[in-house]
Amino acid sequence: MRILLVQPTPFEEGRLGLENIMWLSEPVALTAVAGAVPEHEIEILDLRLEPENALAHTINRFRPDIVGTTSMTTDAYQAKAVLRTAKRMRPNVLTLIGGHHPTLSPEEFREPYIDIIVKGEGELTFAEICTVRQAAIDNTRAEVVDAEALANQTAEGLSGVDGIEFSAGDRGWLSTEKRNQQKALDDLPRPRRDLVHKYYGRYFFTVAQPMASIFTSRGCSFDCNFCAIWEFYDRRVRYLSAEGIADQMAACEEPFIFLLDDNFLTDHKRLRRLVEVLRERKIEKHWMTQGRTDFIASHPELMADLASVGLMSVLSGFESNDEDALAALNKSNTVENNRRAMQILRDNGIQSTGIFMARTDFEKEDFDALYDYINDLGVVAPIVTIHTPLPGTQLERKMKQDLLTEDRRFFDLLHAVTPTKLPREQFYEQFARQLWATMPSTMKALSPSQLWKRKAFWMRALPNVPRFVYNARRNRIVHSDPKSYLNDEVGVLDGKARTNFADKAKVTAIPSGSKKLPILAS
Amino acid sequence: MVATPIERPHAVNTDTTLGARRFLKDLREEIRCHPGVNHIFLNRLATMPFTREDYLVFGLQHYPLINCFTHYMENLLIRAPGSDAKLWIAKVLVDEYGEGSDGDDHSTLYLKFLRAAGVRENQLSRTHLNPFTIDFVRTHVHLTTQRPFLEGLGAIGPGHEWAIPAMFESIVPGLRRAGFAEDEILYFWLHQDQDEDHGAWLEEALVDLAVTTEARDQIRRGALASLDARERFWTGAQREVVRWRQPLSAKNALRKLQRGAHTILSEAEDRSRVSLGKRGLARLRRRLTPIYLDDVLPRPELAPHK
Numbered sequence: 001m002r003i004l005l006v007q008p009t010p011f012e013e014g015r016l017g018l019e020n021i022m023w024l025s026e027p028v029a030l031t032a033v034a035g036a037v038p039e040h041e042i043e044i045l046d047l048r049l050e051p052e053n054a055l056a057h058t059i060n061r062f063r064p065d066i067v068g069t070t071s072m073t074t075d076a077y078q079a080k081a082v083l084r085t086a087k088r089m090r091p092n093v094l095t096l097i098g099g100h101h102p103t104l105s106p107e108e109f110r111e112p113y114i115d116i117i118v119k120g121e122g123e124l125t126f127a128e129i130c131t132v133r134q135a136a137i138d139n140t141r142a143e144v145v146d147a148e149a150l151a152n153q154t155a156e157g158l159s160g161v162d163g164i165e166f167s168a169g170d171r172g173w174l175s176t177e178k179r180n181q182q183k184a185l186d187d188l189p190r191p192r193r194d195l196v197h198k199y200y201g202r203y204f205f206t207v208a209q210p211m212a213s214i215f216t217s218r219g220c221s222f223d224c225n226f227c228a229i230w231e232f233y234d235r236r237v238r239y240l241s242a243e244g245i246a247d248q249m250a251a252c253e254e255p256f257i258f259l260l261d262d263n264f265l266t267d268h269k270r271l272r273r274l275v276e277v278l279r280e281r282k283i284e285k286h287w288m289t290q291g292r293t294d295f296i297a298s299h300p301e302l303m304a305d306l307a308s309v310g311l312m313s314v315l316s317g318f319e320s321n322d323e324d325a326l327a328a329l330n331k332s333n334t335v336e337n338n339r340r341a342m343q344i345l346r347d348n349g350i351q352s353t354g355i356f357m358a359r360t361d362f363e364k365e366d367f368d369a370l371y372d373y374i375n376d377l378g379v380v381a382p383i384v385t386i387h388t389p390l391p392g393t394q395l396e397r398k399m400k401q402d403l404l405t406e407d408r409r410f411f412d413l414l415h416a417v418t419p420t421k422l423p424r425e426q427f428y429e430q431f432a433r434q435l436w437a438t439m440p441s442t443m444k445a446l447s448p449s450q451l452w453k454r455k456a457f458w459m460r461a462l463p464n465v466p467r468f469v470y471n472a473r474r475n476r477i478v479h480s481d482p483k484s485y486l487n488d489e490v491g492v493l494d495g496k497a498r499t500n501f502a503d504k505a506k507v508t509a510i511p512s513g514s515k516k517l518p519i520l521a522s
Numbered sequence: 523m524v525a526t527p528i529e530r531p532h533a534v535n536t537d538t539t540l541g542a543r544r545f546l547k548d549l550r551e552e553i554r555c556h557p558g559v560n561h562i563f564l565n566r567l568a569t570m571p572f573t574r575e576d577y578l579v580f581g582l583q584h585y586p587l588i589n590c591f592t593h594y595m596e597n598l599l600i601r602a603p604g605s606d607a608k609l610w611i612a613k614v615l616v617d618e619y620g621e622g623s624d625g626d627d628h629s630t631l632y633l634k635f636l637r638a639a640g641v642r643e644n645q646l647s648r649t650h651l652n653p654f655t656i657d658f659v660r661t662h663v664h665l666t667t668q669r670p671f672l673e674g675l676g677a678i679g680p681g682h683e684w685a686i687p688a689m690f691e692s693i694v695p696g697l698r699r700a701g702f703a704e705d706e707i708l709y710f711w712l713h714q715d716q717d718e719d720h721g722a723w724l725e726e727a728l729v730d731l732a733v734t735t736e737a738r739d740q741i742r743r744g745a746l747a748s749l750d751a752r753e754r755f756w757t758g759a760q761r762e763v764v765r766w767r768q769p770l771s772a773k774n775a776l777r778k779l780q781r782g783a784h785t786i787l788s789e790a791e792d793r794s795r796v797s798l799g800k801r802g803l804a805r806l807r808r809r810l811t812p813i814y815l816d817d818v819l820p821r822p823e824l825a826p827h828k
Binding site: 047051052053055056057059060077078080081082084085088089407409478481484487488490491492 | 554555556557560561562563565566568569570571573574575576688692753756757760761766767768
């Protein structure tokens with residue numbers, strides 16, 4: 001069978017968005033599921049790096065039997081458009097969608113042009129779906145492409161595949177048992193990174209380019225209420241062994257690697273072993289990852305060791321300058337940890353990309369305090385986001401009544417989807433000035449003494465600096481203009497957005513429309 | 523208006539007819555799968571909650587295409603080699619002039635939609651057109667005036683009539699989601715039905731015309747050239763719909779420069795006292811900085827075939 005896997009684009013030229021400016025990572029969800037079906041002919045299409053209409057051209061050329069895509073919350077409509085295009089061009093194609101948002105909000109994807117919604121991890125489920133489809137094709141091949149017979153055969157087989165919802169014709173949408181996500185990561189098939197080799201050199205993290213992307217763990221043991229990772233993975237965390245990580249790093253041609261784990265800095269024994277293995281095997285890559293500041297604060301020696309084997313940057317959720325706010329987010333962390341972590345990172349020449357949250361009840365003084373705090377920390381790339389109740393999170397369940405819109409494009413952490421205490425214009429004015437207001441933080445992090453500590457990295461990354469500065473400047477123009485945010489709200493939040501913050505209870509909640517489907521016994 | 527197939531006035535060789543029908547069937551399938559008919563923007567219109575404001579931006583780019591369509595048809599009508607082809611073109615033109623829509627021509631119907639979307643006075647003539655919108659109009663003027671008749675017919679016939687119902691199938695659900703009333707979007711759903719009829723009439727007319735390999739090549743070439751322009755047009759329209767919400771994007775800054783150049787040429791044109799100079803400057807402005815509807819609407823004195 002021919003399988004086309006498509007990474008949708010949440011980002012269009014000129015539109016607000018963090019992706020494409022700060023980073024662009026490989027579509028690891030797609031390379032991972034592609035690894036599970038080596039017997040089939042597979043192509044990956046990354047629409048973030050293709051001309052606008054590449055999808056239709058690829059479908060005509062490749063003539064796929066299955067088209068699959070993945071979706072985060074802000075990609076939802078784009079992902080649907082991908083599958084709608086595929087179904088219209090090739091009515092017999094099997095269309096399926098997986099990923100974070102379809103898993104947590106499957107009801108949004110029960111559309112006539114979508115055949116299957118994959119919930120949870122995709123590798124094993126996808127392999128089973130392909131087996132079912134191949135059998136259906138084989139059984140109906142003798143007939144003259146009988147679309148109905150093919151669909152019926154497929155639907156029959158899908159009843160035995162765990163972790164999906166599927167369209168069963170007249171019977172409507174059916175759901176199967178939840179998939180058990182316990183397989184050790186070392187036993188999962190290796191991601192097919194070769195399928196994105198055609199985009200070599202185009203993935204990056206700030207100035208680190210060309211960059212490879214791999215994941216070495218899944219899940220998170222913390223239960224921050226603004227995040228649904230721990231729910232997606234059933235509160236379990238699974239790790240790839242240190243040897244497994246080293247194997248994957250060694251296989252990367254790129255000098256820079258992004259370890260995309262939601263929280264890489266957790267199991268200190270695994271990390272110590274990783275340091276040993278990387279030294280033994282003399283793997284000299286520069287790599288970036290994500291981790292919590294409390295771990296960094298409590299493991300200074302380990303951080304120094306990790307820096308010595310190439311750790312160059314850590315993306316951390318600092319979230320707030322206020323203890324009460326951290327507690328309200330269930331962050332289980334402290335402002336003091338944030339400070340200590342920054343000191344440790346600075347001592348080791350590890351750059352910090354920090355994510356901070358501006359709450360919708362912020363006033364000018366709150367923004368000032370947050371920006372002062374960031375400047376004091378000296379984060380190289382501070383990213384201030386807006387406190388957003390993302391679908392599937394505890395926060396969403398708590399704040400559902402306050403939502404001004406369920407338009408998924410607004411859940412990009414750059415738009416306030418709940419009423420703001422300040423008038424919208426003033427709120428966005430304060431929010432948009434972050435780029436200039438936090439410049440001292442960036443300058444502090446990029447002081448000559450800091451750069452000198454990691455001169456090997458900077459020598460490698462130097463050729464990419466002009467490109468990054470150019471792109472960052474272009475996007476800075478859009479991001480630092482409050483009108484960019486306000487214009488996005490025109491026609492969507494008109495009237496509602498003017499609702500007084502104190503009267504937010506009066507905002508009419510939009511019905512979720514969700515409904516549970518009957519579970520099929522597998 | 524009830525569609526009636528065009529009667530063929532003379533008997534046709536059955537083998538040739540079969541060959542033509544097979545060619546037309548293949549061409550229909552090629553058009554159905556063409557990237558211009560399945561552009562991702564069309565599918566986004568169907569899946570994404572665009573607002574009336576977004577549809578206004580889209581409509582302002584789309585309007586020149588509607589406005590110029592009868593012009594292409596008129597170009598072809600005078601070049602049609604036989605009464606069969608003339609009859610088909612005339613029938614479609616009658617509909618375009620308003621026969622099937624209570625006397626409202628299609629341009630008027632589209633204006634109703636634009637008014638519902640909130641178009642302001644002068645906005646039609648002062649909208650900065652995307653280069654791909656301009657390219658679309660110019661491509662079709664070229665196809666219907668400079669290329670063999672059958673190429674023009676391929677562009678305006680199969681390239682339009684067989685493609686539009688499928689394309690509008692994606693647009694109409696989005697318009698309804700954005701809250702437009704049925705009478706406000708009459709233009710779109712009318713075309714879903716009317717173009718099916720036109721497509722059927724056209725097929726009958728084409729059976730008699732697609733009798734040689736060369737004729738078939740010309741028809742196909744014209745249809746695909748039209749759809750290629752259409753694909754570029756959707757790309758341009760998508761960019762406009764995304765861009766209007768970010769007023770300070772770099773692309774918008776470039777537009778300011780272009781508008782400045784356009785203004786300078788327009789003023790020079792107004793000040794010129796010699797009519798030859800005026801016409802020369804008008805040509806220059808339309809060639810170098812075409813940005814408004816007036817720059818792309820075909821003018822008899824400036825049309826390339828004159």
